[in-house]
Amino acid sequence: MTGSDAPLRILAHTSAVPRIRREVTRRGLFGLAAAGGAGLLSACGGGSGSGSGGAAATVVPSGPPPSQIATGGPLENAISMYSWGDYDAPKVLKGFTKDEGPTITTDSFGSNEELISKLVASKGTGGYDIVVPTGAFIPQMVQNGLLAPINKELIPNLQYMDPAFLGQAWDPENNYSICKAWGTTGFVYDTTKISRDLTTWKDFIDAAQNEASGKTSVLDDPAEVTGIYYWANGIDWNTTDSAQIDACETFVVDELAPHIAAFDSYPGGQAIPQGTQWLMQVWNGDARIGIMESKTPENWKWVLGSPATELWMDNWAIAEGAPHPEAAHAFIDYVLTPENQLANVDYIGYHTGAKDIEAKAKDEGLEMLDLVFFTPEQIETMKTGEVNDAQQRTVDIWNKAKAAAGA
Incomplete structure (x- = not known):
């Protein structure tokens, strides 16, 4: 954690946030400049997000009088x-x-x-x-x-x-x-288009590269996109190891991105109800709204990302x-x-x-x-994010993935 006089380093704006009727409601910890916002790039540790435990974080100082x-x-x-x-x-x-x-x-x-x-x-x-x-x-x-x-x-x-x-x-x-x-992150898929059971991030990746190629969306958020690789392979989501980050970049940019049709942080607003994509990374609350607003809710299956997620x-x-x-x-x-x-x-x-x-x-x-x-067992698989020194690489990978996908 940087000292109390640590500067706030701000990234330039990159794109506009899409506004839709039920854009539920929040972006991930590392939506760095991803949505018309600027970025806070200080190495400040994240803390536990629930009673399930988690990484320790710096204690908040005394602040204003x-x-x-x-x-x-x-x-x-x-x-x-x-x-x-x-x-x-x-x-x-x-x-x-x-x-x-x-x-x-x-x-x-x-x-x-x-x-x-x-x-x-x-x-x-x-x-x-x-x-x-x-x-x-x-x-x-x-x-x-x-x-x-x-x-x-x-x-x-x-x-x-x-x-x-x-x-x-x-x-x-x-x-x-x-x-x-x-909340947390998982995915939904159209069971009329993907007939096999998908239960893990590796299943998500395999389906995206095969029967859902060109009909898959991921969250428009750098850490969520890179998270797919880390979570699927049992790697710490908050890693700062350059070799692990390099491997993540190779996978996301060269192997996953060519199959991605959209980077969409709010598929519950339109894509799920309209069936635009067949396989979608999504936050749990947004998935719920999308399925409830679908004319064919029975066609959709929600999967909590495993073996680990956010x-x-x-x-x-x-x-x-x-x-x-x-x-x-x-x-x-x-x-x-x-x-x-x-x-x-x-x-x-x-x-x-x-x-x-x-x-x-x-x-x-x-x-x-x-x-x-979620059950205590499910919560144990969820990991909180950190604001750390790997942020800029995470953003770079996200930018390259969008370019490779033509998004």
């Missing part, structure tokens, strides 16, 4: 939120305004790097109150004064959170962040210089109530870290919960 913490005074009349696209149940947003008063304005980003770039550029004057970064990015965001501390006395509904999803390595005391949602966690946080800190705290507290947590689970298709949320979702008859909740 206590005078910037909300005190529980009257709520301001508005909130501005900067988050992943379509990441909150509309009924929850409308309910907050109806019950508490402040109106909510939302703006969306396509990557953590895009979020950080905008916060750096605004220097605390961007007007955002609530932001939703992924866990591994939080320590350096705090060190560089991009996040304000949370007054947990104003968040009594923390009592409804499962302790397994609090106290993560990137923020052990939850002084700057509270779990919003977490685990990410997005977090509620308050931007430094937030103009409406009282309302921001009130909103975070509001969404943590059991009924609002359940509404968000149903809408976004991701586990929100709330206590007993799986049992409540089953009681309410929510659909396709095997794509939302």
Whole structure:
């Protein structure tokens, strides 16, 4: 981990983020410049993404002075939120305004790097109150004064959170962040086009190179694309070994990319319902939405990537210089109530870290919960990402793969 005065090194923008109706909702830890955003390229270790354990990360420093913490005074009349696209149940947003008063304005980003770039550029004057970064990015965001501390006395509904999803390595005391949602990566395939059972990343690769050649999509995210190789071959996803990275590049660029038809981070919005591709790498919540919106859901099969895959966690946080800190705290507290947590689970298709949320979702008859909740054994196979020195190589491989695929 770099020191508290570590610079934020920013990559140039490369492309625009596609906006679709249900672009659920977030990108992976290393969406470096992949979605119209800029990149944070500091070597900051990631932490555990769930109660299943994980790599240790640097403890968050003390940060801004206590005078910037909300005190529980009257709520301001508005909130501005900067988050992943379509990441909150509309009924929850409308309910907050109806019950508490402040109106909510939302703006969306396509990557953590895009979020950080905008916060750096605004220097605390961007007007955002609530932001939703992924866990591994939080320590350096705090060190560089991009996040304000949370007054947990104003968040009594923390009592409804499962302790397994609090106290993560990137923020052990939850002084700057509270779990919003977490998820993982796998793939879906059309069983009417691919008749054999696919169960692993090696199966995904084999099908992509054979019967699904030219009808396969991967996530438009550097680490997800390279992850396919690492996960399939039992290699640490966060490797900085140059020989392993070289082998990954050879495979992804020369062997996989020629068979790829699309780099699509949101296949649940269009590609799955429309059957555009036959085999698609996808995040679990997006897979759930795509299958549920398909006219032939029985044709699609979801597979959790194995023998290993990703685990990410997005977090509620308050931007430094937030103009409406009282309302921001009130909103975070509001969404943590059991009924609002359940509404968000149903809408976004991701586990929100709330206590007993799986049992409540089953009681309410929510659909396709095997794509939302995972067993301890499955969680043990999920690995959190790191912001490390291999990032630029990962981006380079992704760029070369897109060129080789003609994307």
